[in-house]
Amino acid sequence: MSEAPVPTGLFSGITRLDHVGIACRDLDASIEFYRSTYGFEVAHEEVNEEQGVREAMLRVNGTDDGGATWLQLLEPTRPDSPVAKFLERHGEGVHHLAFGTSDVAASAAEVGGRGVRVLGDGPRPGTAGSSIVFLHPKDCGGVLTELVQSAR
């Protein structure tokens, strides 16, 4: 694409595609696929007990807001977790998109004010100390969408 940049983040505070969440059955195998195929390396791994996932973040590129775009590989840790249910219904594949903002509460309020349902009761802990909300996929053209504010 060679067109001139278009200003973004005019309303919502969104300044980057932060990550793509990918559901997998075997995290280690998925990490090895992305490492050996593309050269992406794991920058961070953790278990998020609330969401019932073991996950790894692989950095793809830096972004012009000072952040980065990552692949987030997600393996369920229990059969009743959302990612386990996703795998049951859809098999492995893209689970969600996450847009980065410097103020997730403000962005969620803006987006919620435009009729998009924001799930839960406000921001909760995401990867590596980040704060996140999820938006209802039915209000987002079938795309489970996360808004994320990095730790700092």
Add this chain to the structure above:
Amino acid sequence: MSEAPVPTGLFSGITRLDHVGIACRDLDASIEFYRSTYGFEVAHEEVNEEQGVREAMLRVNGTDDGGATWLQLLEPTRPDSPVAKFLERHGEGVHHLAFGTSDVAASAAEVGGRGVRVLGDGPRPGTAGSSIVFLHPKDCGGVLTELVQSAR
């Protein structure tokens, strides 16, 4: 995410997440959703007759390889197109991920050499004069994956 950057593109020539392809039934409605919800604007629209899609590219952010990350909204133009079949099976949602490279033929050869099936007989026309290949989703953890080289 606050970890130090990890070098990427060590093997495959991949330097960015170029775009996320999103299948929709009504391109104009989808464009309006992303504009009014997040402030993303259309930078480019076209019809790709070979792939049977009408599409719009919305810029999300710039990337540190000098490119950008886009959302690519895809509406089928005929019922036998791959995107129409995807909508029939899955409904609206994320259709594919596209990784950017400066040499799609070389990247496809590298990736193909690691046992990932590269679809078709070499690069073909993508959005805005780009050259693209698709990789078999069964070899990519359920993710339909595109490699893309921008026009220039």
